[in-house]
Amino acid sequence: MNDDLERKNNTSDAHDGIDFSKRFDPLIATSNSYNCDIPTGTFPHDQQSFANSARELESGYNEFNIDVEDNSSSDSVDKNFTSDLNRDNTEYSSEEGQDFEGKIRSSRRGSPHKTIRLNVNARERRRMHDLNDALDDLRSVIPYAHSPSVRKLSKIATLLLAKNYILMQANALEEMRRMIAYMKSTSPSRYEPYSTAYQRIHDIPRLPSVPNQTSETSANYQGTNCELPYTGKKV
DNA sequence: TAGGCCATCTGGTCCT
DNA sequence: AGGACCAGATGGCCTA
Secondary structure, three states, X not given: OHHHHHHHHHOOOOOOXXXXXXXXXXXXXXXXXXXXXXXXXXXXXXXXXXXXXXXXXXXXXXXXXXOOOXXXXXXXXXXXXXXXXXXXXXXXXXXXXXXXXXXXXXXXXXXHHHHHHHHHHHHHHHHHHHHHHHHHHHHHHOOOOOOOOOOOXXXXXXXXHHHHHHHHHHHHHHHHHXXXXXXXXXXXXXXXXXXXXXXXXXXXXXXXXXXXXXXXXXXXXXXXXXXXXXXXXXX
16 A cells, blocks of 8 residues: 555656646547537647656656565555455455445455455556556657646546647648649749749648648647536646 | 545456 | 456545
8 A cells, every 4th residue: 555655646646846736728629528629730849858848747657666476465465455445344354255335345365365356456457557658658749738837637638639639630731731732733843932932832722621820820739728528627 | 625636446247 | 267458436635
């Protein structure tokens, strides 16, 4: 339990010296349950700095390596077990198969069932840690405010932001393809002055779904007014 | 203090 | 049979 508490204290909401009063206001999402505009425009594309900032923010998050192999004798795991006993107000050393809260639990302290249960718990814990590591990796490549003064994205926010980022990139790619096709179709002179080419490019008819990308709208992916479901507040 | 977010435990189900 | 996956329950921490 100590390991778990330490892990919790070092994870999401417990970064020392970080002002989490500032919540990141990214564009969050388009899901079926919350209708939001897909943001357009361009990200600031300094990916490396984004990733570095994310790692800085999340430093210490992946440094917990709970040994799940020797859990049968592990203090932390055993304390977890004890903690769970207390939670349920039921001792596992009581009659096997005792029913409480509609569940039948066969675990007993010191019994083979306990060992099996602990192994299952350890696997599940490891699985969830792997999932969280993957989410951290995802956060590290999503352009959002990785500043230490910005709170780490929640799981749901990470997924929704990633989805929107993919959609936005797809839009950008499509627009670029149109632009290239248009340039090819007009077969410009090899020696066309830059100003002429610039003018021509900016006269390209745009896709209906892609608004003008001015200097104001570009790099403003975070301005979308979207809300998360149950919170009703921006993330 | 309520609500959000999270980690963990647990039992059920599915898959190999 | 054992492991992966999933969802519900629970309790802790943090913020508004």
